[in-house]
Amino acid sequence: MATPTTNMKKMNKKVSSNYIPDHLSFSILSKLPVKSLKRFSCVHKSWSRLTQNPNFINIFRNNLISNSHPLYRGDGDVSLVLNQFLGSYDWNIYLISGKNFEKKVKLDLPLPFHLPQLGVIPIRVVDSAINGILCIYDYEGVHTTTVLWNPATEEKIVIPPGHAEFKSEFMTQICPHGFGYDRVGDDYKIIQHVNYYTIDDENHLLHLEDVMPDPFWEIYSLRSNSWRKIDFDMPVIYSIFNSAVYFNGMCHWLGEANTLLVSFKLCNEAYFITPLPLEDTQHDDDFEVNLTMLNESVAIITNWKNTTSFQISILGEFGVKESWIRLFNVELLSSIQGLIGAGEKGNIFFRREDGELVCFDLTTGLIEEIGIKGESYWCQMAIYKKNIHLIGDIGN
């Protein structure tokens, strides 16, 4: 590291004992949150170009991915939970751990999801595991059974039905959007959307206002064991594939044809809508947007389907489109057929063209096979920390 004196003459900035040379200020600036970084772009012209400076972005993103995910700090049995789809009625949930993903434990799914002689019905895990609890629902069921399940204790809580109506004149669609923990109310909550529709001759889903009840949002509280309708006009989730995540009291999902991020705060039911930083050409069904958390930042991983590259951007401030920062542009040798999400540190999971689920390490640039195969898009992954307490014992 050079001493301050040599740089002072080069930069032609104010010479004082105060002065911190650029390469040193990078060390400080790269540890700032995005909002501060963007504000300090007004300090000096060279600072206004920081996020386009590859050296700076390199330091910034290394900082980001080298910090462990909050769940991995402290002690506790942390692993990845994988929801794997292999084909009709062949759904499996695995707990995966170990540096090379060598330890794999297949879990026995709770009973409501078993069909005798057939296997397991299509299930989706809502968001991430919270306090060692998974929220699972059956994707193709008529009444949508939702269960809170703790694999470590095998405790399960079947969530009672909400306010959805079922009549022969129309079809009812129940879509859980988020599962999370409200720290203020010390409560687990689920937010879901109910829609009513019919199918026309061209197989389009139609909502007919006169014939059907209005669609609505509702929230479930474990403490009161009941659902409550809420009157919000939030965009619904566009794709059930990897576009919802929970972190730190907020449920996030992508809506409006994957052009908007909705962030719903569980404790006070406030929500933010942030447009995604997409170009016009990227408003295309072949352009995949995957919502995940990169350590503590909301992140999107994007990829043109069946290509070998993906990009990662993180969000600086809710509601502000300009606060997305592009951190990674990755070129691989294999073709990506379905991004799954981010794990710990710089791990990005996806399905490779040969069907293998793999992990790409952003720090080393190496790809590691997990040793499990899966069908496109249906696989989900989340960070899971074992918890041996009762689900009802909230706040542990």
Added chain:
Amino acid sequence: MAQEASSSTSSKTISLKTGDGEIFEIEASAAKQMKTVQRLIDDLGDDITIPLHNVFSKELPKIIEYYKKDITGEITKDFEAEFVKDLNDDEVKVLFLAANYLDANKLFEFLSQNIADRLESKSVEYVRKYFGVENDFTPEEESKLREERAWSFRGIKEDE
């Protein structure tokens, strides 16, 4: 001489002389963590007093305190919080620059994060002064940029 000393580094102390002429002792294993010091030891031997022209008697004891804790493997979040608790922003900056000069990486990274935490909610003017940087925007350019980044100024007190 240096070869013999390295076999018993655990008990050996090194003398450091600050830019303002004061002498401080540190253990050889702590000196190893400051690469500049170690390079000087390698060049000059470990029996003479190592001159540190750019570090002064105000900050060196604090740095020694940090690495004394480090060689016993005990640097916790609590220790780090306590370490900077009574320091003002300028004092931390002096330590930061000294850690850079000494090539003491662990302390440098910790102080970088601490300074970032202190500056997070500060105003643009405060940061300019802190980094010793002149404003090279014209008034028009600056107000245009501030308008574009208005969202990043929300909740921030200017002119602190």
